[in-house]
Amino acid sequence: MFESLGNKLQDILDRVGKERQLTEAQVKAAMREIRMALLEADVNFSVAKDFVAKVSEKAVGQEVMGSLNAGQTVVKLVHDELIETLGGKAAQPELKTEGNVWFMVGLQGAGKTTSTGKLAAHYKSKGRRVLLVAADTQRPAARDQLEVLARQVGVPILKVADGETPTETKRRVDEHLKTDFRDLVIVDTAGRLQIDEALMDQLADLQAALQPTESLLVVDAMTGQEALNVAQTFDQRVTVTGLVVTKMDGDARGGAALSARSVTGKPIYFAGTSEKLTGLEPFYPDRVAGRILGMGDVLGLIERAQQADLKAMEVKKPGDFDLEDLLTQLRQIRKMGPLGDLLKLIPGMSRALPEGFNVDEKQIQRIDAMISSMTLKERRNPKLIDGRRRKRIAAGSGHTVQDINKLLKMHEQMKDMMKMLGRMTGPGGKGMKPPRLPNVPPNLKR
Secondary structure, eight states, rough: OOHHHHHHHHHHHHHHHOOOOOOHHHHHHHHHHHHHHHHHHTOOOHHHHHHHHHHHHHTTTTTOOOOHHHHHHHHHHHHHHHHHHHHHSOOOOOOSSSOOEEEEEOOOOSSSHHHHHHHHHHHHTTTTTTEEEEEOOOOHHHHHHHHHHHHHHOOEEEEEOTTOOOHHHHHHHHEEESOOOSEEEEEEOOOSSSOHHHHHHHHHHHHHHOOEEEEEEEGGGGGGGHHHHHHHHHHHHEEEEEEEOOOOSSOOOOOHHHHHHHOOOOOEEEEOSSTTTTTEEOHHHHHHHHHHHHHHHHHHHHHHHHHHTTOOOOOOGGGOOOHHHHHHHHHHHTOOHHHHHHHTTSSTHHSSOTTTHHHHHHHHHHOOOHTTTSOHHHHHOGOOOOHHHHHHHHHHOOOOHHHHHHHHHHHHHHHHHHHHHHHHSSTTTTOOOOOHHHHHHHOGGO
């Protein structure tokens, strides 16, 4: 989402970062460019104005800090202010040992029901006993959709009947909890295509009956600045405690998400990153700021690896790297998410990749299909794969013999490269110098 804004800010800061000393005129010129980049990214006007004013105030006359030169000081100031704009410290919903009732509110189409299912999956994985309440009686099949999600997650669901009063819903929830203890109840409420009094009255009545401990507003990042107006209106009637921003994996300019904390005063708890049940991540302002400025997110990369439960491969000699090993590694990497997203989490990688670079995820699937069509003996000893076997593998995987040839050649190249790395880093080798991160102040490297 923030790719366009990130590229512009990185270009500006790259130019500034090369300066040993900065004049006031140079700082003002850079700040004008940053303000324009923020406005073009659909950042709220007052937020962009305040952002630039605070950075300018700190930058003008700023002494060189430690080993940083003047230009790098500005980079650090922009990074720090970006974190503050996004919310400063990461915040999460309050969780007590029991009696947690969360209210999910938002307009229709924002991803409220899907986010409810994702939250159930997220907290179930943390050991919480979750109960879902399908209270959206307005949208056709909304209750059925949540029931499907509850089944996938493996948690119980209570479906509110048409015409059921909030008092009756409260009584049914309490009865359910007496026979089946649950320490987290998540209520999916009704939405509308636009805010109206009938919607707000219904939400206020249900809120008064259930007394939720958290009211989470689900906002669609694709709606731009209107999402902020929606957040303020909901907060006036149902007292929103935090935001869940959905569709962060989309191609919106990202300004609304960047402005949400400053304009609404409410923290962003979670960000929706995909349609999968696992596509919900806690929102960390410092990590998002790092991604925007091309500094990567190593902690995010490590967490993805832990969530995917990647198991270390058996250590082999570099020359023993066979097609079975290649298939295992590809499948483990795919558990962590799209390869293009993973590359952006590596510090400096977003700037190193050429503009418009995209990873062909289907190519990885094709390699998987070709290797899967081989016998175990062929995977472990690719030299057995003669012309007749190549025809069989091509037919079995839906590819051509030329595709199989390319795969085998690629494997040989990877094997040779691993041998070379083994000589360089093995006993008696000269070793390899770690890559230097481009234009990242030393105290910001992770």
